[in-house]
Amino acid sequence: MNDSVYGIDLGTTYSAIARISSLGAAEIIPNFEGEQTTPSVVYFESPSSAIVGSEAKRVAITDPDNACLLIKRHMGTEYPQHFQGETYSPEAVSALILKELVTAANKESGAEATKVVITVPAYFGVQEREATRQAGAIAGLEVIGIVTEPVAAALSLGISGGRAETIMVYDLGGGTFDTTVMRVDSGRVEVVAVDGNRKLGGADWDSALVDLIVEKFVAQAELGDDDPRYDEEFMLDLRLGAEETKKSLTKRETATIRCAYDGKKANIEVTRAEFEAATEHLVNQTIEISARTLEAATEKEAGLSIDRVLLVGGSSRMPMISAALTNRLGWDPQPTDFDLAVAKGAAIYGQSAVDEVLLSEGEEAMPGDAANAAPRPFLAGATSLTIENVLARGVGVKFARDVTDEIGYISFFASANDSIPKTPEPIGAATLSEGQRSVQIAIFEQGGERESELPADNRELKTAVLPLPAGLPKGSPIDITVNITGEGIVKMIVTDDVSKEQIELEAMVSVLTQEQVDEETVKVTALALRS
Structure with a gap:
């Protein structure tokens, strides 16, 4: 390898970073706490310092006014955030997450790499993609590529060679949902159709679970008309607890969470059946989008059939997801490296780019070029990588x-x-x-x-x-x-x-001008970061 590059899954609720190891395989790099994923949470503890990750998530319980969560949902929009007397754009907050991920990865690997590939939901448009690129620039990184999350997942899971196949990637992350139909083969990914919802994800299941728990708590603790939803500290604590309850319900039929409000305490039991009933409308949205994506793919190519359905994103672990895809669409979904596949695929994409074996559609490797002719372990032995994508929006x-x-x-x-x-x-x-x-x-x-x-x-x-x-x-x-x-x-x-006379336009724009990017860079650089 002639250079080092990181693949980053910049998630709504959790992020991960990966690289190609000396053995030629994509591997996740743990953060400072030894965790493979990092909560996408920033806590501004003072005007000059911020915390990123698990500690930020824990501290947010006691000081929610200085904590920023789910910022990815606002990328590419005017959504100013005010902390410790300063205003930050979504791109600047995301830059802090990116910066901490790379700092931890460099310390773990002993490298000084600044080149990155960052993933985005397939349904992100031009503006959100450029905002993501600007977040990398604000973090002081060289963004050599933006790749969609389903394509990254396919690179990690679907290019093992052997035979060409058509796969559907069902990607339910913490804050976004995407479906993608693509053809994959050794060293090649051809996207056929994409669809999704940038504001639908595991956080919505968490919110529905919070409402369910609150209703049970109000009844069990006999609170009457006293609604604890108006208590910020109670609600933030409950949201964090609900996330763990959701994970428990993925493995067990029942889970218990302890609630305390205004001197009253209760252990609230929630069953998986209750949770599934409360979130059926959310599952229905993903089924509708999945069917719509398949319809769009078959309209483009009559006779197309799906060989494999891959579940990507931490929230697709929920049993209700597999059950709905099987019962309603007749699919047999396969589990994957849920939280890690996207970052690994981004690393594969990035290493292909810096090794100069990432080809444009229709481009062929020069015959006799030794570098291009060498099989790449991270490409399952293929000598080059070709990706043909589609527009997310008209x-x-x-x-x-x-x-x-x-x-x-x-x-x-x-x-x-x-x-x-x-x-x-x-x-x-x-x-x-x-x-x-x-x-x-x-x-x-x-x-x-x-x-x-x-x-x-x-x-x-x-x-x-x-x-x-x-x-x-x-x-x-x-x-x-x-x-x-x-x-x-x-x-x-x-x-x-x-x-x-003529004018040229290039629609690669964000809500931030270059001057604003420079200003946000100064703010981010001035902050001392820790995890």
Whole structure:
């Protein structure tokens, strides 16, 4: 190996970091406490110091106002967090988690590596992916790649060679849910279809369990109309306890949790059946998305059938998940390295990149190149890795029907599950009025589960203005060419046919400007971190 790179699963509730060992296998690097996963929790103990991980999670019970949890759900959005007199963006909080993971990994491995690959949910769009990349930059890391969690899981679990197969990855993490249909073979992953919900995950099962426990506690302790949900300390303590109760119910039919509020205490027993009834609506959402993903895959490729269903993400351990997939979809889901597979796959992706055996779709290794010809143990003996991905969401450009159209509409030039890289057909546009002096071009990304031409249903990614020469008649042609990279980055060139003036747009944007990234970097660098 000519360089070192870490693969990081930056999770909503837990994160993990991995590398390729000297034996050529992906391995998880434990944190300072010897744990393979690190809670994605940051506690700001003073204006100059912060704690990341298990200790932060424990301290958060007594001081919830200075603790930040589930920040991944807000990546790529304006969601300022205020701690110890300072304001932090979601990217800055995530940077603290990334920084601590790499610091621990470097100490454990004796390395000084700064190159990383970070995973994201398959359903993350352009803005969330770039926000993740910026979080790495704020942490002082060189992000050499962003890879989706299901693809990373497939790299870890599904490229063992032997035969090509089609797999469905059901990935239920702490805060996000994704399903992906892909073809895998030795050294190759081809994504066929993706779907998911960025705000559905194990934390929602925890919340439902908390509600169930509170209802039982209120009744058993005879609290009447006194609702302990309004007590922040009680609720945070209960949420942390509920997570352990959920884990217990994965292994046993009943679990007991002790609750105390306003001088009243009670041991609350919860059965697995009660928990499953309280969360049936959540399971139903994952089943609906899974079926929808399979439908999208078979629409693209008639006759497609699933050879294996892989369960990924800690929350997919719950028995109700396997039961629902079997009983309702007829699948035989297989357990995996639930919490660790994604980080291991990210390490495989990263090492392939730094070893220069990660190929673009259609690219072939140069014949006679010894480096490319050498089998890679972490690729199950393959000499190179090729990944063909798909768009998570549709992308389009905003048009107006006439000069009186103040709202406009979105014309999609690429749809969710289109294979990428992709070069759509050139788009022909025209001026709307006599003597029009400029054209505003705006790229939008699909906002909901389905494409909608209403601008309000979509998210603006990038806007630019093309100046026009004076005196152009109405209907003068404007040419738009588009290229979408393998990472889903949209590049657009808009040209005025008369003057040949053109503007270039690249939809790789976040809510943070470069100046803001620099400011957040200063904040993060100034904090002393410990776990």
